[in-house]
Amino acid sequence: LSRRLPLDYIHRINEPDHARPQRRPTLRDVAGHAQVSFKTVSRVVNGEGGVSPQLVRRVEASIAELGYRPDDRARRLRNTEWRTGVIGFVLVDVSNPFFSSILRGIEEIARKHDYFVLSGSTDGEPARQDQLVSAFISRRVDGMIVVPSGDELGPLAHEITRGTPMVFVDLEPAGVAVDLLRSDHQGGAYEATRHLLKLGHRDIAFFGSTLDIFSARLRLEGFREAMAEAGIRVPDTRIRSGLHSPEQWKHIVSEFLEKEPRPTAIFTAQNFITLGALQALHALGLRSVIAQIGFDDVDLSEVVSPGVSVVPQYPLELGRRAAEMLFRRLDGLSQTPIREILRNRIVERGSGEIPPSW
Amino acid sequence: LSRRLPLDYIHRINEPDHARPQRRPTLRDVAGHAQVSFKTVSRVVNGEGGVSPQLVRRVEASIAELGYRPDDRARRLRNTEWRTGVIGFVLVDVSNPFFSSILRGIEEIARKHDYFVLSGSTDGEPARQDQLVSAFISRRVDGMIVVPSGDELGPLAHEITRGTPMVFVDLEPAGVAVDLLRSDHQGGAYEATRHLLKLGHRDIAFFGSTLDIFSARLRLEGFREAMAEAGIRVPDTRIRSGLHSPEQWKHIVSEFLEKEPRPTAIFTAQNFITLGALQALHALGLRSVIAQIGFDDVDLSEVVSPGVSVVPQYPLELGRRAAEMLFRRLDGLSQTPIREILRNRIVERGSGEIPPSW
DNA sequence: CTGAAAGCGCTTACAG
DNA sequence: CTGAAAGCGCTTACAG
Numbered sequence: 001l002s003r004r005l006p007l008d009y010i011h012r013i014n015e016p017d018h019a020r021p022q023r024r025p026t027l028r029d030v031a032g033h034a035q036v037s038f039k040t041v042s043r044v045v046n047g048e049g050g051v052s053p054q055l056v057r058r059v060e061a062s063i064a065e066l067g068y069r070p071d072d073r074a075r076r077l078r079n080t081e082w083r084t085g086v087i088g089f090v091l092v093d094v095s096n097p098f099f100s101s102i103l104r105g106i107e108e109i110a111r112k113h114d115y116f117v118l119s120g121s122t123d124g125e126p127a128r129q130d131q132l133v134s135a136f137i138s139r140r141v142d143g144m145i146v147v148p149s150g151d152e153l154g155p156l157a158h159e160i161t162r163g164t165p166m167v168f169v170d171l172e173p174a175g176v177a178v179d180l181l182r183s184d185h186q187g188g189a190y191e192a193t194r195h196l197l198k199l200g201h202r203d204i205a206f207f208g209s210t211l212d213i214f215s216a217r218l219r220l221e222g223f224r225e226a227m228a229e230a231g232i233r234v235p236d237t238r239i240r241s242g243l244h245s246p247e248q249w250k251h252i253v254s255e256f257l258e259k260e261p262r263p264t265a266i267f268t269a270q271n272f273i274t275l276g277a278l279q280a281l282h283a284l285g286l287r288s289v290i291a292q293i294g295f296d297d298v299d300l301s302e303v304v305s306p307g308v309s310v311v312p313q314y315p316l317e318l319g320r321r322a323a324e325m326l327f328r329r330l331d332g333l334s335q336t337p338i339r340e341i342l343r344n345r346i347v348e349r350g351s352g353e354i355p356p357s358w
Numbered sequence: 359l360s361r362r363l364p365l366d367y368i369h370r371i372n373e374p375d376h377a378r379p380q381r382r383p384t385l386r387d388v389a390g391h392a393q394v395s396f397k398t399v400s401r402v403v404n405g406e407g408g409v410s411p412q413l414v415r416r417v418e419a420s421i422a423e424l425g426y427r428p429d430d431r432a433r434r435l436r437n438t439e440w441r442t443g444v445i446g447f448v449l450v451d452v453s454n455p456f457f458s459s460i461l462r463g464i465e466e467i468a469r470k471h472d473y474f475v476l477s478g479s480t481d482g483e484p485a486r487q488d489q490l491v492s493a494f495i496s497r498r499v500d501g502m503i504v505v506p507s508g509d510e511l512g513p514l515a516h517e518i519t520r521g522t523p524m525v526f527v528d529l530e531p532a533g534v535a536v537d538l539l540r541s542d543h544q545g546g547a548y549e550a551t552r553h554l555l556k557l558g559h560r561d562i563a564f565f566g567s568t569l570d571i572f573s574a575r576l577r578l579e580g581f582r583e584a585m586a587e588a589g590i591r592v593p594d595t596r597i598r599s600g601l602h603s604p605e606q607w608k609h610i611v612s613e614f615l616e617k618e619p620r621p622t623a624i625f626t627a628q629n630f631i632t633l634g635a636l637q638a639l640h641a642l643g644l645r646s647v648i649a650q651i652g653f654d655d656v657d658l659s660e661v662v663s664p665g666v667s668v669v670p671q672y673p674l675e676l677g678r679r680a681a682e683m684l685f686r687r688l689d690g691l692s693q694t695p696i697r698e699i700l701r702n703r704i705v706e707r708g709s710g711e712i713p714p715s716w
Numbered sequence: 717c718t719g720a721a722a723g724c725g726c727t728t729a730c731a732g
Numbered sequence: 733c734t735g736a737a738a739g740c741g742c743t744t745a746c747a748g
Contacts, residue, residue: 022521024498026741037719042743050717067516072496073431073442074741078724084431086476086497094465095674100458107452107479116493118444118476121465135474138430139444140382158425163380246657275657282661299604299633300658303640316453384725395735400727408733432725436740 025066034062045070087326088136088144089119090129092213092243098271098296098315099147102169105319106145113327115142124210124243126150133159143326145169149212165329167322171214172339179325180339181318185215185295188311188344189222192267192293195309195346197230199355201265201291206234207253207277208241208269216241219269219295238263249276250283257284264290264356271296278308291354293346301349309352311344318342383424392420403428445684446494446502447477448487450571450601456629456654456673457505460527463677464503471685473500482568482601484508491517501684503527507570523687525680529572530697537683538697539676543573543653546669546702547580550625550651553667553704555588557713559623559649564592565611565635566599566627574599577627577653596621607634608641615642622648622714629654636666649712651704659707667710669702676700 027045031038036055043051044059045068051059062068076084089106091099103119110117118141120132126149133155136144143165146156153160153173160166160178167179196204206223209216220239227234240252253266253276268274274294281287287306294310301308325338346352385403389396394413401409402417403426409417420426434442447464449457461477468475476499478490484507491513494502501523504514511518511531518524518536525537554562564581567574578597585592598610611624611634626632632652639645645664652668659666683696704710 024520028741038742039719040717043718046743052717055717067520069492069495071498071741073498074435074724075743076724077432077435077726077741078743085493093462094452095455095459095462097453097455097458100455100461101453103458104451104453104479116476116478116490116497118474120474121462132474134427135443137427139474140429140431162382162425278658278661287661298658299656300636300662303636303645303662304658305663386725396726397735398733401734404727410733413733429725432740433727434740435725435742436727 024071025068026071027068030059030062030066030068033066034059083142083330084140085114086116086118086139086141087323088132088141088146089117090132090136090144090146090148091119091121092124092147092149093121094119095121096272097299098313101315102147102319102322105316105321106323107319109320109323109327113330115327122147122149124149124212126152126154126212130154137164143167143330145322145326147171148173148214149210165326167326167329169318169322177337179329179337181322181325181342182215182340183313183318183342184344185218186222186225188295188346189219189267189269190226191222191344191346192295192311192352193223193226195352196265196267196291196293197226197232199265199291199353201356202230202232203238203261203263203356204234204265204267205238205256205263206240206267206269207249207273208239209273210243211241213243216269223267223269244272244276246272246275246279249273250279251276253277253280254283257281257286257290262290264358265354266290266292267295268292269295271298274298274308274310278304287351288354289357291352291356293352297347306351306354307349309347309349311346313344314342382429383426384429385426388417388420388424388426391424392417441500441688442498443472444474444476444497444499445681446490446497446499446504447475448490448494448502448504448506449477449479450482450505450507451479452477453479454630455657456671459673460505460677460680463674463679464681465677467678467681467685471688473685480505480507482507482570484510484512484570488512495522501525501688503680503684505529506531506572507568523684525684525687527676527680535695537687537695539680539683539700540573540698541671541676541700542702543576544580544583546653546704547577547625547627548584549580549702549704550653550669550710551581551584553710554623554625554649554651555584555590557623557649557711559714560588560590561596561619561621561714562592562623562625563596563614563621564598564625564627565607565631566597567631568601569599571601574627581625581627602630602634604630604633604637607631608637609634611635611638612641615639615644615648620648622716623712624648624650625653626650627653629656632656632666632668636662645709646712647715649710649714651710655705664709664712665707667705667707669704671702672700 027038027041030041041059044056094100107117122129129149145167147169148171160176170182208220211217268277297310297312385396385399388399399417402414452458465475480487487507503525505527506529518534528540530538566578569575626635633656655668655670
């Protein structure tokens with residue numbers, strides 16, 4: 001992700017005279033220009049009425065000519081309407097379509113409420129999460145939606161007890177009263193693993209996201225639960241976790257599969273992992289030999305052959321619901337914390353239905 | 359995109375006693391608590407020095423106890439450092455991985471500068487774009503990166519002449535001095551079309567994004583250019599454009615291909631279109647029969663069979679470069695507008711190398 | 717219908 | 733080392 005790409009330019013034009021940044025005009029500037037008191041300008045800007053049509057026209061002309069835009073920060077500072085009209089969204093990695101679809105869902109609901117979204121990626125690093133949360137709070141977001149990493153809540157803990165409107169996605173912190181929305185990670189992983197076990201698989205490898213992420217732990221838990229229930233001990237070497245790009249996962253899974261004995265099935269517990277593993281299996285010619293089930297859906301899962309069996313999530317819907325929960329709280333309609341867990345069921349497309357080959 | 363998904367809950371718990379939102383403590387609250395003047399608290403908060411160690415400790419204890427967080431808006435209002443530390447990013451659709459990867463690239467550079475990103479999707483609607491731009495300006499973002507739709511600049515025009523730091527991605531507005539970064543849409547589309555023509559294709563259909571988007575027009579232009587050069591007239595029925603989800607495009611392309619005569623090749627000029635068309639061709643059993651080249655890369659393009667030939671873009675890199683251009687201007691290092699056009703070359707993977715079947 | 721005063725939460729001058 | 737005053741750009745009260 002951090003490697004820079006060398007690119008050729010077709011051309012690079014330097015043009016002359018770019019405008020230099022000017023000081024933005026203020027209410028007083030407009031007032032001076034229109035020859036009225038600044039309070040009159042304020043009245044016109046806010047459509048308060050009680051201004052003679054003549055003055056309204058003069059002020060509006062000045063506003064247009066100077067390009068005046070009210071400063072929202074100053075405006076809301078004194079205003080009883082104490083809101084900034086901005087909510088924060090702290091996520092793991094916006095370049096992952098799972099998260100960007102959540103963001104899209106949040107945006108959709110935010111838009112209905114005339115809100116905007118400040119977002120930031122943590123890459124699963126608790127330190128970065130604390131930075132983002134602190135910065136968003138300092139900028140006085142009216143509420144936050146957070147996909148937390150790590151076990152320490154850090155600055156979040158204080159905000160929760162302060163009553164800052166907040167919705168957690170995926171993390172279910174113990175002993176904290178907070179709105180929560182998540183998929184049934186453990187149940188989904190359990191079901192997927194059971195599915196493979198029923199086909200006769202005994203040696204199943206698990207590839208998951210970094211265990212700093214709560215949902216990643218739940219998925220591993222679901223896997224372990226099903227395996228234990230089947231009386232199978234899972235050696236540590238059959239479990240790999242970390243936060244990587246699809247390309248990195250391709251490499252990791254390739255190396256893994258070069259060693260004997262190979263597992264007869266793999267569970268790839270996140271979309272980037274599923275993509276990387278698919279590429280690895282394909283490159284090694286093992287797609288019809290080793291069974292695979294993924295968590296999260298991926299594009300073209302029906303077009304590849306065999307199709308990719310997955311436990312899908314519904315990120316757009318997660319985003320919408322999370323935002324709806326947040327606005328319910330922002331509007332004071334919600335008092336007690338709500339926790340919603342969405343059920344996840346396996347979708348069979350072929351790759352998860354391959355029986356053990358040895 | 360707007361259809362709501364019905365979902366089952368596993369459970370929905372209502373817990374008691376959620377904290378009620380409290381008024382945030384201010385400098386004066388801390389001062390009262392620590393029994394000092396509020397200016398002393400300000401000094402401690404900003405690490406200005408000139409405060410006795412004893413008072414520092416007392417103030418810090420009060421800050422911790424009350425959970426004080428300085429209000430960034432108020433802080434910067436009087437401050438000579440006139441910045442908000444926020445940049446705006448106006449894009450078409452954040453649920454499209456192409457745009458979310460640009461956002462990730464922007465975030466990466468913004469982070470280095472201690473900046474945060476306010477973003478919003480326009481869905482290619484000029485009216486929504488104007489709303490977003492106006493709202494961001496009212497919130498006093500220090501600069502903006504915009505992927506514009508439509509031909510009218512709207513509120514953007516005034517901001518450019520005001521000298522607001524701004525970088526355009528993909529739109530090259532005439533007669534306006536502004537930083538610009540884009541791919542070589544026309545050249546890439548031209549090359550892709552030439553590639554198909556060389557194989558003997560004469561009947562090539564074009565599927566592209568809504569022509570409200572500048573880059574979509576450029577891609578169509580490149581296609582037309584190559585076809586005209588080959589002396590082929592393209593009937594209007596061979597060109598389809600619009601902004602749709604992959605599922606919608608699957609439907610559109612399926613219907614299209616059900617009518618005779620079928621084209622021998624298709625050019626899918628955006629990632630969602632490429633995905634939808636791939637699914638349609640696959641469902642109809644035509645993937646090895648009708649040639650396809652896409653603009654933008656898609657996941658698993660090497661795993662499907664045949665592989666998907668594309669003209670890739672580098673969204674992460676686009677985002678980084680756009681942000682770097684913006685910060686160069688914000689830091690006053692750049693005076694004259696810079697225009698960068700990144701070259702795009704075709705990547706052959708099989709689907710674009712299928713000769714005409716009839 | 718119009719305006720002068722006070723204040724939002726903070727920083728920047730300027731005093732002691 | 734500490735604090736009282738003025739001001740950022742606006743809104744909310746309160747006068748005329």
